[in-house]
Amino acid sequence: MKDLTLIIPAKIEPESLPYTLMKLEKLNLNYIIVMEKSDLTTINAVEKFKSKIIFQNNKGYGDAIIFGLQNVKTKYFSIIYADGSTDPNEIPKFYDELKKKNLDLLFGTRYSKNGSSEDDNFITYIGNKIFTFIGKFFFSLPITDILYTYVVGKTEKILNLNLKQTDYRFCVELPIKAKRKNLQISDIGSNEKKRIAGTKKVNEFIDGFLILKEMIYLFFNHNR
Ligand SMILES: Nc1nc2c(ncn2[C@@H]2O[C@H](COP(=O)(O)OP(=O)(O)OP(=O)(O)O)[C@@H](O)[C@H]2O)c(=O)[nH]1
Numbered sequence: 001m002k003d004l005t006l007i008i009p010a011k012i013e014p015e016s017l018p019y020t021l022m023k024l025e026k027l028n029l030n031y032i033i034v035m036e037k038s039d040l041t042t043i044n045a046v047e048k049f050k051s052k053i054i055f056q057n058n059k060g061y062g063d064a065i066i067f068g069l070q071n072v073k074t075k076y077f078s079i080i081y082a083d084g085s086t087d088p089n090e091i092p093k094f095y096d097e098l099k100k101k102n103l104d105l106l107f108g109t110r111y112s113k114n115g116s117s118e119d120d121n122f123i124t125y126i127g128n129k130i131f132t133f134i135g136k137f138f139f140s141l142p143i144t145d146i147l148y149t150y151v152v153g154k155t156e157k158i159l160n161l162n163l164k165q166t167d168y169r170f171c172v173e174l175p176i177k178a179k180r181k182n183l184q185i186s187d188i189g190s191n192e193k194k195r196i197a198g199t200k201k202v203n204e205f206i207d208g209f210l211i212l213k214e215m216i217y218l219f220f221n222h223n224r
């Protein structure tokens with residue numbers, strides 16, 4: 001998988017990130033960690049992997065992923081997380097499926113065959129179901145888990161989408177714009193693990209509201 005680069009956004013993950021990186025080293029995968037310069041605890045915790053870190057100029061989850069994507073030099077990319085919830089051992093399966101079906105984007109899903117989650121709570125589960133339904137009904141998205149955003153795909157295709165959202169709105173902006181540009185999209189079962197340590201960065205209510213607002217905006221505006 002020399003033609004694949006993993007993008008790992010990380011914010012205040014001093015316990016989880018070293019563990020995730022050890023797994024990646026074992027799998028011999030290329031990766032880029034995207035962090036804020038001010039996140040000294042995480043930077044110190046991964047001192048020996050510092051050549052793989054790039055620093056975002058701005059803030060935010062979406063900003064980190066977009067900046068990471070702009071730095072990918074391989075044909076394929078993957079978005080994967082520092083908190084241990086997205087298991088890197090699933091990458092070979094994702095990568096093989098993407099290539100076999102010649103897809104542009106392949107999304108992990110916790111809610112279809114071979115999918116599960118140890119990290120969902122009642123609110124995130126219901127939220128995901130509602131947003132996935134809106135995605136299917138109003139945007140014809142062929143995916144069953146819109147907010148997971150554990151993805152592999154073709155770098156050139158995602159860069160062409162002109163993604164702009166610097167926060168968690170990125171999660172819905174990506175599949176909606178991809179569908180509108182007629183990218184070949186599918187999903188594949190994934191087992192989400194529990195966050196290893198640290199606190200989640202998503203605020204279910206504030207980010208949920210922003211995500212809903214983004215979906216309404218994109219429904220009425222086709223040309224952003
Ligand atoms: N660089 C950067 N990384 C971020 C930012 N916000 C979140 N992340 C990282 O993005 C990944 C996903 O964040 P989480 O807090 O686990 O969010 P989530 O997985 O959607 O939510 P839960 O799993 O439900 O807790 C983690 O690796 C975070 O460290 C940010 O502002 N900047």
Ligand SMILES: [Mg+2]
Nearest residue numbers: 081083085195
């Ligand atoms: Mg998480």
